[in-house]
Amino acid sequence: DAGITQSPRHKVTETGTPVTLRCHQTENHRYMYWYRQDPGHGLRLIHYSYGVKDTDKGEVSDGYSVSRSKTEDFLLTLESATSSQTSVYFCATGTSGGGGNEQFFGPGTRLTVL
Amino acid sequence: GENVEQHPSTLSVQEGDSAVIKCTYSDSASNYFPWYKQELGKGPQLIIDIRSNVGEKKDQRIAVTLNKTAKHFSLHITETQPEDSAVYFCAASHTGNEKLTFGTGTRLTIIP
Numbered sequence: 001d002a003g004i005t006q007s008p009r010h011k012v013t014e015t016g017t018p019v020t021l022r023c024h025q026t027e028n029h030r031y032m033y034w035y036r037q038d039p040g041h042g043l044r045l046i047h048y049s050y051g052v053k054d055t056d057k058g059e060v061s062d063g064y065s066v067s068r069s070k071t072e073d074f075l076l077t078l079e080s081a082t083s084s085q086t087s088v089y090f091c092a093t094g095t096s097g098g099g100g101n102e103q104f105f106g107p108g109t110r111l112t113v114l
Numbered sequence: 115g116e117n118v119e120q121h122p123s124t125l126s127v128q129e130g131d132s133a134v135i136k137c138t139y140s141d142s143a144s145n146y147f148p149w150y151k152q153e154l155g156k157g158p159q160l161i162i163d164i165r166s167n168v169g170e171k172k173d174q175r176i177a178v179t180l181n182k183t184a185k186h187f188s189l190h191i192t193e194t195q196p197e198d199s200a201v202y203f204c205a206a207s208h209t210g211n212e213k214l215t216f217g218t219g220t221r222l223t224i225i226p
Contacts, residue, residue, distance in 0.1 A: 031212060040123075040218060041218060042120070042216045042219045043158070043203060044216075045213055045214075048212060059115075090158070102148065102163070103160070103214060104160075105158050105159065107155075108155075108156075
């Protein structure tokens with residue numbers, strides 16, 4: 001994951017506050033993904049992007065929005081954080097669609113919503 | 115959509131023994147099956163993958179088998195070592211689908 005960074009790496013916030021997580025890649029990969037990881041659920045896709053300004057929803061998109069204004073940056077926003085959004089968030093990139101190509105993961109962001 | 119089930123959720127084996135993790139998938143169109151390893155505090159990393167045109171693939175101590183008829187695939191780790199301790203995820207996808215569907219993970223512990 002040397003070419004993918006996530007910021008912040010840790011964050012504690014209060015219910016109702018907005019939160020933005022940033023993913024930055026230096027790989028020039030077309031596809032970018034946001035996942036959340038929770039015990040017993042594995043990795044669940046929140047949103048993904050298939051190009052600049054092109055995004056789509058994943059299986060757990062409610063309460064989240066994303067933006068991609070540049071190839072290298074993919075932002076995940078929680079408009080009004082809730083305790084159920086306490087999780088570890090991973091960004092991933094890929095050279096093409098998930099059908100047959102590797103995804104590369106960042107180091108993760110641990111978010112706690114009090 | 116695709117549904118991937120993974121078993122067991124935890125697995126402990128003696129160092130030097132073999133470990134097997136199994137996954138089943140629901141979408142018969144799936145044709146790509148990767149396995150990821152996640153070490154503590156890190157993001158998942160691809161360790162091996164298999165496509166539906168082959169039944170088995172090996173890479174040193176790691177192998178993956180695929181049974182398309184039964185819609186299941188397995189990860190085999192032989193001669194386990196302490197550094198194999200991690201969480202392992204299986205996933206499935208198909209050509210033209212930009213997304214991977216992951217299993218719920220297996221925490222593998224190697225007992226010295």
